Amino acid sequence: MKPLQQIAPSIYQVQLPLPFALRIVNCYLIREPEGWTIVDTGLHIPDGPKTWLAAFAELKIGPQDLRRIILTHYHPDHYGLSGWLQAWCRQQGHPAPPVYISEIDGEQARIIFQSHGRQLHVLIDYFLRCGMPQDLAQTLTEDIKKLHALLQPPPDRFHFMQPGDTLAAGDYRFRIIHTPGHSDGHLVFWDVSAGLMLCGDHVLQHITPNISQWPTTAANPLGRYIDSLKALQSLPVQQALPGHGPVITDWQGRLQELQQHHDERLAHMFDAVQHTASVYDVAAQIFDFPSLSFHEMRFAIAETRAHLEHLVQMGELALSENGVWRYQKSPQ
Numbered sequence: 001m002k003p004l005q006q007i008a009p010s011i012y013q014v015q016l017p018l019p020f021a022l023r024i025v026n027c028y029l030i031r032e033p034e035g036w037t038i039v040d041t042g043l044h045i046p047d048g049p050k051t052w053l054a055a056f057a058e059l060k061i062g063p064q065d066l067r068r069i070i071l072t073h074y075h076p077d078h079y080g081l082s083g084w085l086q087a088w089c090r091q092q093g094h095p096a097p098p099v100y101i102s103e104i105d106g107e108q109a110r111i112i113f114q115s116h117g118r119q120l121h122v123l124i125d126y127f128l129r130c131g132m133p134q135d136l137a138q139t140l141t142e143d144i145k146k147l148h149a150l151l152q153p154p155p156d157r158f159h160f161m162q163p164g165d166t167l168a169a170g171d172y173r174f175r176i177i178h179t180p181g182h183s184d185g186h187l188v189f190w191d192v193s194a195g196l197m198l199c200g201d202h203v204l205q206h207i208t209p210n211i212s213q214w215p216t217t218a219a220n221p222l223g224r225y226i227d228s229l230k231a232l233q234s235l236p237v238q239q240a241l242p243g244h245g246p247v248i249t250d251w252q253g254r255l256q257e258l259q260q261h262h263d264e265r266l267a268h269m270f271d272a273v274q275h276t277a278s279v280y281d282v283a284a285q286i287f288d289f290p291s292l293s294f295h296e297m298r299f300a301i302a303e304t305r306a307h308l309e310h311l312v313q314m315g316e317l318a319l320s321e322n323g324v325w326r327y328q329k330s331p332q
Contacts, residue, residue, distance in 0.1 A: 004055045007247065008196060008239060010170045014055045016042030018077055020295055022207075022244050025077045028198065029055065032170040035067040038097070039189075039198055040243060041081035043150045048081050049088070063089040066097040069155075070167070072200030073183040074105035074112075076151055078243060083153040099155040102178065104185025106158040111216055113151055119215075120144065126215045130301050131278025131324045143294040161187060174198065179232070181225020182209045184218050188232075195238030202228070203254060205245045208261050212302030213309055222310040226262060229255050262307075269307045270316055276328045279305045 007013040010031040015024045028039040036059075042048045056062070066089055069082050079101075086096035101109070112119050120141050127137035161167065163178035167189055174189035179202045189198040201209045211222045218224075237251035248254050265286075272285040283289070283304035292300060308327050311317040317327045 003051055004058055007241060008194075010172075011196075011241070012055070012059065013241070014051065016051050016081075017045065017047045018043060019045060020077075021293070022077075024244065026241070026243055026245075027078075028241060029059065029061075030169045030172065032067060035065040036061055037067055037169045038069045038085065040072055040078040040200070041069060041085060043077050043080040044084050044152060045150055049084060052081065052085065063092040063094040068097045069099045070161075070189075071099060071101040071105070072188070072198070072202075072243065073186040074101060074109040075183060075201070076147055078200070079109060079113075079155075080151045083151075083155040086155055087153055096156060098159045100159045100161050102163075102185035102187050103160040104180075105183055105187075106160060106185070108184060108216060109158070113148070113154065122215050127301065129321075129323065129325055130283075130305060131280035131326075132301065133280075140294050140298050144298075147295075163187065172196070177232070179225075179228040180218070181211050181221055181228055184221070190235060190237070192236075195236060197235070197237045197240040197251070199240045199242050199248070201243040203232075203240060203248060203251075203258065204242050205248050205254060207245065208258060210299050210303055211262075211306050212299060213306040214302050217306075220306075220310055220313050222262065222306045223313055226259060229259055266307055266311060269304065270311055270329070273308075273317060273327050273329055276320075276326045278324050278326055279308060282308060282327070 003015045005013055012029040014027045014029060016027055018025055025042050027042055030037040069085060071079055082099045089096050124137050124141045127140060161176050163176050165176050167174040167176055172191045172194060174191050177188050177190055179186050179188050182201045186200060186202055188200055188202055211225045213221050233252060233255055240248035240251055242248060268286060269282055272282045279301060283300050286304060287300040308317060312319050315330055318330045320326050
């Protein structure tokens with residue numbers, strides 16, 4: 001598939017490379033009467049700016065044409081090149097396009113990316129409380145430093161979008177919908193007349209979005225994710241443009257598959273708790289740790305904790321803590 005292709009009226013998909021198993025992040029350009037809106041930006045690896053510049057050249061987009069940058073959420077593969085895009089416009093003598101994000105995720109980005117040194121200490125403590133061995137906790141945390149370099153330069157101050165408001169972009173009138181789970185402040189954008197959804201990483205076709213509980217994550221992200229899937233079930237979406245993978249055309253069917261996946265994963269997590277177990281104990285049973293990269297291992301731990309915490313909220317498991325989070329089945 002070409003890195004740039006028109007995917008809906010006035011909307012072009014730009015596929016940017018990633019140094020992860022996902023390999024590609026889908027970003028979007030929306031043509032407007034007097035310029036273009038960018039939705040998500042990719043990581044600042046060498047091929048990232050090259051891909052944007054090639055797309056701009058093919059569509060005859062200059063720095064004066066970029067009106068704004070919309071971020072569905074703060075995760076690095078969506079946020080990472082927003083500052084570079086602003087810097088590119090300024091270097092050409094034009095104003096930097098403003099960057100829009102939810103207020104929740106804007107605060108998450110500030111905490112995690114702008115106080116990076118402190119967050120590394122927080123993360124080591126988090127992994128240790130998950131029951132991870134000290135040397136592995138140190139290795140996984142040190143590895144994150146490489147990712148921080150792919151987020152430079154940071155964007156200027158954020159402008160905040162509010163759920164329930166309308167985002168007018170070209171021929172589209174998107175309703176902004178808060179869909180927590182993959183991130184606390186994740187947003188999707190729904191145009192009812194076009195039947196079109198910009199769904200970020202909330203719904204993906206071939207893989208299940210990672211639902212993780214990190215030190216800064218609000219309580220029970222999996223419960224909030226499942227609730228947000230149910231809230232979207234009735235929308236007559238004909239075409240959903242995701243952050244990864246192919247366009248989604250069976251919206252209701254895919255939402256049902258995602259809910260079923262988490263029901264099954266919760267059952268597997270519950271069965272993995274024998275007597276008493278840490279997050280690390282359970283993750284090591286559910287995931288094939290020897291085959292995972294450090295990046296994937298971090299997400300496996302945080303995803304396991306999200307599922308275990310949801311089982312606690314459901315009353316299926318009980319949580320105790322004495323330096324390490326430990327779970328056991330609740331008395332029936």
